[in-house]
Amino acid sequence: MRFSNLFFAMMVLFACAACRQPGKLPIYGPRDVAPGQTDTVYKTIPPFSFLNQDSVPLTQDAFKGKVYVADFFFTSCSSICPVMHRNMKTLYDAYKGNPDVLFLSHTIDEKYDKPSRLKKYAQKLGVDEKQWQFVWGPKKDVYSIAEKDYLVAVQEDSTARDGFVHQGWLVLIDPDKRIRGAYDGTLPEQTGKLKKDIATLLAEYKK
Amino acid sequence: MRLRNLTLCIITVATILGMFLSCQSQEELDMRNYLSNGRSLYEVKCRNCHGEQGEGLGELAPPLTDSLSLKKKKKQLSCIIKNGLEGEIQVHGKVYNEKMPAFTELTDMEVAQLIVYITNSFGNSQGHYPYNRVTEDLKNCPSSAQL
Numbered sequence: 001m002r003f004s005n006l007f008f009a010m011m012v013l014f015a016c017a018a019c020r021q022p023g024k025l026p027i028y029g030p031r032d033v034a035p036g037q038t039d040t041v042y043k044t045i046p047p048f049s050f051l052n053q054d055s056v057p058l059t060q061d062a063f064k065g066k067v068y069v070a071d072f073f074f075t076s077c078s079s080i081c082p083v084m085h086r087n088m089k090t091l092y093d094a095y096k097g098n099p100d101v102l103f104l105s106h107t108i109d110e111k112y113d114k115p116s117r118l119k120k121y122a123q124k125l126g127v128d129e130k131q132w133q134f135v136w137g138p139k140k141d142v143y144s145i146a147e148k149d150y151l152v153a154v155q156e157d158s159t160a161r162d163g164f165v166h167q168g169w170l171v172l173i174d175p176d177k178r179i180r181g182a183y184d185g186t187l188p189e190q191t192g193k194l195k196k197d198i199a200t201l202l203a204e205y206k207k
Numbered sequence: 208m209r210l211r212n213l214t215l216c217i218i219t220v221a222t223i224l225g226m227f228l229s230c231q232s233q234e235e236l237d238m239r240n241y242l243s244n245g246r247s248l249y250e251v252k253c254r255n256c257h258g259e260q261g262e263g264l265g266e267l268a269p270p271l272t273d274s275l276s277l278k279k280k281k282k283q284l285s286c287i288i289k290n291g292l293e294g295e296i297q298v299h300g301k302v303y304n305e306k307m308p309a310f311t312e313l314t315d316m317e318v319a320q321l322i323v324y325i326t327n328s329f330g331n332s333q334g335h336y337p338y339n340r341v342t343e344d345l346k347n348c349p350s351s352a353q354l
Contacts, residue, residue, distance in 0.1 A: 078308045082264055083255040089265075124266035124305070161308075186255075 024204055025172075025197055028179035029151065044177035045149050050106065050135035050142070053119040053128070058135055063173070067201050068102040069194070070171045071185060072146050072154050074109035075121045079161060080168040084185035085125055088170060091195055092132055100202060103132035106146065108154045108164060110139040151179065170194055175205055238323060238335040245324025248317055252310060253325075261329030267305055269298035272329045281333070284322050285341045286348035289313060315341045 029043030045060070052058040069091065073081040088103065095101040107113035113121075118134040146152045146166075154166040172181040172194060181197050183190040249257075256268035263270035271277065276298050280287070291309035295302055313321070319338035326333040 076306075079255065082268065086255075086258070086264055121267070126265040 023200060025174075025180040025200055028182065042176075042178045043149075045145075045173060045179075048137075048141070048145055050137040051115050052136075053115055053122050053134045055115040058133055060177070062133070063102060063104070063177075065175045066100055066102050067175060067198060067205070068104055068173050069198070070104045070106070070150055070173060071169065072106050072108050072142070072150075072152050072166055074107050074162070074164060075113050075117055076109065077162050077164070080166075080186050084168045084170070087185050087188055087191040089125065089127060091170075091191060091198070092127055094195055095198065096129075096131065100205075101131070101198060103127075105132070105134045106142050107134070107136050108139075108142055108146070108166060110136070110142070151182065172197060172201065174201055234335050237337070238327075241320045241323040241335070242327060244317075245320035245322075246328075248313075248321050249324050252313075253321070256307070261325065263298075266301075266303060268307070269296065269301075269303045270329075271325050272331070273298045274331045274333070277326055277331060278333060281326070281336075282344050282347075284326075285315075285318050285344035288318050288321055289345060290348055315339075315345065318345075
């Protein structure tokens with residue numbers, strides 16, 4: 001009885017810790033208090049440089065002050081990627097022309113998905129525009145940023161149907177480079193939630 | 208006596224009529240079964256590329272709404288589904304040149320259920336396709352998946 005009370009109290013505490021200001025998205029990832037400062041320091045996406053579909057280096061500068069959605073895929077993926085990008089395209093269509101919202105797809109297939117192939121893919125998907133960038137990079141860099149920074153698991157696996165296993169997360173990043181949400185891109189309901197959360201995030205930064 | 212004759216008569220007529228009706232609708236019954244199994248298979252195996260409404264995905268996967276194309280390829284659908292497809296094809300007058308993976312794990316019955324589902328959804332209505340036709344069709348697949 002006592003124990004269950006304690007358990008209940010803890011649950012309430014946890015729930016409160018998770019409480020957030022209304023109209024504000026949570027901030028994901030480990031956090032620290034910087035020495036000598038009182039502000040919490042959140043995990044941020046570190047600087048990067050990859051080649052985009054036009055074989056031009058794309059760095060974090062392109063995302064300065066922007067909200068963006070990042071994901072990991074490969075062009076020959078026949079399982080979850082088509083549906084992920086079908087759903088992501090509905091987001092893209094919803095925010096098309098909005099200079100504050102960008103999309104960033106990383107290939108995890110260093111060998112086959114050279115920039116020229118990404119270009120073709122983007123054209124065929126019907127999204128060959130600056131607002132949605134497709135990037136290629138050395139395997140170790142892409143896998144490292146996926147797992148350590150965007151918190152998405154990716155792995156080469158010869159037993160998997162297409163030779164890779166990976167998760168279909170769409171990761172929402174705010175203008176301060178922090179993770180504000182992760183959504184299962186294979187589910188239309190989750191993508192719908194992401195669409196709303198992008199609006200919430202834009203509103204937060206308008207103030 | 209009269210009543211007994213009448214009853215007998217009614218029963219006989221009803222039985223004959225019932226047999227006739229059930230005969231007629233056996234195919235419809237089969238088709239309904241194929242359709243509902245075909246839909247589940249489609250959702251798991253095909254929807255990601257060809258879409259909820261068979262609308263396709265950009266130029267990456269063709270729509271399955273071109274009745275004429277499906278009708279023309281009716282005898283090849285089994286091979287396409289089982290062995291995959293690559294190379295240039297035209298659907299609704301638009302060129303597609305991508306690769307569809309093979310679904311070798313499907314049984315003839317499952318292929319038939321898929322064929323019945325796609326050729327009777329998305330604006331198509333081409334009727335039943337029993338699994339023994341699939342078994343027949345699969346004997347004549349082109350060696351490469353190209354058509």
